Amino acid sequence: MNEVRIRAANPADAQEIARVHVEAWRESYRALVPEHVIEALSVDRNTGMWTAILAGGVSSVVHVVERLDIAADGVELVGFGSARDARSPDLGASGEITAIYLLESFKRRGIGRMLLKGLFGALAERGHRSAGLWVLADNHGTRRFYEALGGRPGSPRLVTDGPADMHEIAYVWDDLSGFARPSE
Numbered sequence: 001m002n003e004v005r006i007r008a009a010n011p012a013d014a015q016e017i018a019r020v021h022v023e024a025w026r027e028s029y030r031a032l033v034p035e036h037v038i039e040a041l042s043v044d045r046n047t048g049m050w051t052a053i054l055a056g057g058v059s060s061v062v063h064v065v066e067r068l069d070i071a072a073d074g075v076e077l078v079g080f081g082s083a084r085d086a087r088s089p090d091l092g093a094s095g096e097i098t099a100i101y102l103l104e105s106f107k108r109r110g111i112g113r114m115l116l117k118g119l120f121g122a123l124a125e126r127g128h129r130s131a132g133l134w135v136l137a138d139n140h141g142t143r144r145f146y147e148a149l150g151g152r153p154g155s156p157r158l159v160t161d162g163p164a165d166m167h168e169i170a171y172v173w174d175d176l177s178g179f180a181r182p183s184e
Contacts, residue, residue: 004111006118009062009080011054016077017064018046024079024101032136034164053082060084061122065102065111078106083119086132092154093172095128116149120179132172146171 009017022041030038053060065079079102086096097119102112123131132154135142147153154170 003068004065004078004106004109005068006063006065006111006115009054009064011051013062013064013077013080014050014054015043015047017050017054017062017080018043020077020080020103021046021050021099021101024103027104028101028139028142029136032138033166037163040163060098061119061126063115063118063122065106065115067106078103079111079115081115081119083123083131085128090155090157091132091134091170091172093128093130093132093170093174095123095126095131095176097131097133100133112145113149117179120173120176124176124179128176130172130174131176132170134168134170137167137169143169143171149173 022043025041026038050062054062060082061084062080062082064077067076067078068074069076079100081100082098084096084098086093087098097116100112100116100119102115120131133146133151134157135146137156143153151171151173154172156167156169159166159168
């Protein structure tokens, strides 16, 4: 039997987060970004980035999604998400979802919704009243997902400092109060 759980990430998760990050990009963005961007992805490079983030070099919240295979007594990381203080006022929110990725075979099961809501809750507990994220403008399926969860389209931007120019649009949730866990 398979079961899924979401938990806070720890430094030992860095390499598996990097693996999922690269695999999810390859599954999700092949038709949306130039092929040379996909081919340049590196688990080793991403492991270094996630090691630094999880070691506290950046004040982020990182949650991982694990698939538990009870019959095989195994655990496999199949998704993750991260959030932090917004990096740019252009986002139009005080908190930012910086990553949310699931492997393709785990999408459309409600897991992404749970992951995003958990990150919103973590931001609310840190005092954020609003949150936003950036998504590729041509990623229509993901945009519909965010809109179904109450995100409103915000400002567009052109990212020119990476391996390819990318058109993105912000999605913003103006009120995170419903996501905070009640005080005990």
